Amino acid sequence: MKNLMEHMGIEPERLHFSWISSAESTKFVDVATKVTEAAKSLENKEKKFAKTKPKVA
Amino acid sequence: MNSYTDKIKEISKRLLKEDKVDMVVGYRKGSVPLMHQPYIAQNEAEVDAFVWDSSCGLNLANYITDRTERIGILATGCNSRNIAVHLVEGKIKREQLYIIGIPCKAMVDRHKLAAMADGDITSVEEDEEKGTITIKGENFSETVNKADVLQENCSLCMHRNPVIYDELAAEEVPEQSTDEIDPYARVKEIEAMDPDEKWNHFDDLLSDCIRCYACRNACPLCYCPLCFVDESNPQWVGKSMDATDVRTFHFLRAYHCAGRCTDCGACVRACPVGINVRDFTKKLEKDCLELFGWEAGLSAEQRPPLDTYSPKDPEDFIK
Amino acid sequence: MSENEPKILSFLCNWCSYGAADLAGVSRMEYPTNIRVIRIPCTGRMSPKFILAGLRRGADAVWVSG
Numbered sequence: 001m002k003n004l005m006e007h008m009g010i011e012p013e014r015l016h017f018s019w020i021s022s023a024e025s026t027k028f029v030d031v032a033t034k035v036t037e038a039a040k041s042l043e044n045k046e047k048k049f050a051k052t053k054p055k056v057a
Numbered sequence: 058m059n060s061y062t063d064k065i066k067e068i069s070k071r072l073l074k075e076d077k078v079d080m081v082v083g084y085r086k087g088s089v090p091l092m093h094q095p096y097i098a099q100n101e102a103e104v105d106a107f108v109w110d111s112s113c114g115l116n117l118a119n120y121i122t123d124r125t126e127r128i129g130i131l132a133t134g135c136n137s138r139n140i141a142v143h144l145v146e147g148k149i150k151r152e153q154l155y156i157i158g159i160p161c162k163a164m165v166d167r168h169k170l171a172a173m174a175d176g177d178i179t180s181v182e183e184d185e186e187k188g189t190i191t192i193k194g195e196n197f198s199e200t201v202n203k204a205d206v207l208q209e210n211c212s213l214c215m216h217r218n219p220v221i222y223d224e225l226a227a228e229e230v231p232e233q234s235t236d237e238i239d240p241y242a243r244v245k246e247i248e249a250m251d252p253d254e255k256w257n258h259f260d261d262l263l264s265d266c267i268r269c270y271a272c273r274n275a276c277p278l279c280y281c282p283l284c285f286v287d288e289s290n291p292q293w294v295g296k297s298m299d300a301t302d303v304r305t306f307h308f309l310r311a312y313h314c315a316g317r318c319t320d321c322g323a324c325v326r327a328c329p330v331g332i333n334v335r336d337f338t339k340k341l342e343k344d345c346l347e348l349f350g351w352e353a354g355l356s357a358e359q360r361p362p363l364d365t366y367s368p369k370d371p372e373d374f375i376k
Numbered sequence: 377m378s379e380n381e382p383k384i385l386s387f388l389c390n391w392c393s394y395g396a397a398d399l400a401g402v403s404r405m406e407y408p409t410n411i412r413v414i415r416i417p418c419t420g421r422m423s424p425k426f427i428l429a430g431l432r433r434g435a436d437a438v439w440v441s442g
Binding site for chain 2: 424425428429432
């Protein structure tokens with residue numbers, strides 16, 4: 001999934017997968033922070049794939 | 058390749074006569090040049106309509122999904138791989154099939170030829186010995202080398218001979234090897250781009266799409282009773298020509314083919330506006346080969362990588 | 377929260393990451409507020425459709441966690 005998304009031009013920072021057990025609250029906080037940072041690094045870029053209002057000619 | 062035609066007719070007639078099959082799936086001359094129609098012959102007389110040349114590009118495996126009859130079917134390399142995919146997915150039983158294997162000498166790209174022509178093409182002639190194709194129209198006639206106008210997937214094909222068959226219609230043809238050509242050159246080209254370039258590349262690629270779903274209908278893998286594009290609750294993808302919707306459709310369609318696509322090129326051939334849909338599917342094919350060592354349709358027994366689990370499955374994308 | 381904060385759509389498995397998130401909450405740990413959690417019964421139910429649907433509706437990023 002991720003590979004094709006990136007192939008299409010979605011930035012890798014937009015999609016994350018992780019594996020956290022229910023006891024790993026520290027890992028959860030850790031990953032949550034990293035994901036947010038990654039997303040913030042794209043702040044100024046246009047959102048991709050978002051459906052905006054249809055362009056009317 | 059016209060020499061195949063007689064042999065195909067002969068085998069088909071024999072099968073129908075001996076009552077080994079109820080029907081034979083093949084091709085007949087299409088209503089437009091360069092597009093032969095899939096045709097189902099149910100008796101010996103109908104077999105006479107069969108043809109075989111370099112315009113038999115649609116995938117016949119599309120016509121055996123969920124059938125209950127005994128079917129004879131022509132199968133080139135990619136067609137036979139799609140039949141194998143059908144067998145694995147339980148869409149047809151092996152006992153029902155009599156596969157007439159056809160060592161494939163590649164198909165021509167109708168979009169390439171149409172681009173060369175000065176007007177509408179009205180007739181096509183093929184010289185098998187010289188390896189040339191002559192296209193004719195009202196005011197022009199042009200002869201080209203067949204090798205120059207092959208469908209891209211055919212020129213990169215590694216499995217020209219059928220992988221499963223009951224009978225071969227001709228001698229096997231030599232296979233191409235990865236030493237001579239790189240089937241994934243185009244994928245690598247796109248991979249080398251940065252995200253914005255990739256995005257724009259696909260924007261350009263899909264800008265002509267008219268959402269006719271011909272690629273879906275031509276594809277033997279697309280047999281869901283209700284396609285995700287037709288689902289309305291929830292609606293995954295809008296039905297408009299909006300660029301986001303078009304992209305969502307193509308993305309999900311390609312993804313549904315992951316690990317199943319044999320790169321037969323039926324989608325590209327069916328596309329009325331000439332979009333190279335394979336830019337999506339080829340990438341998945343490459344990934345499957347690299348990540349799982351898997352090429353679709355080479356075996357009728359092994360389960361595909363995306364519906365099996367192995368502890369060795371790659372997981373470096375998971376944090 | 378400012379307008380520019382990204383929205384992250386997260387699909388968390390009920391038994392794993394959702395539990396971890398719960399535990400993090402109970403333990404009063406701090407984590408970013410950009411995360412919008414959807415609890416799913418199992419990550420095995422994830423479909424590419426969900427991710428695309430999220431992005432289409434304007435999520436900045438998607439996080440799937442099992």
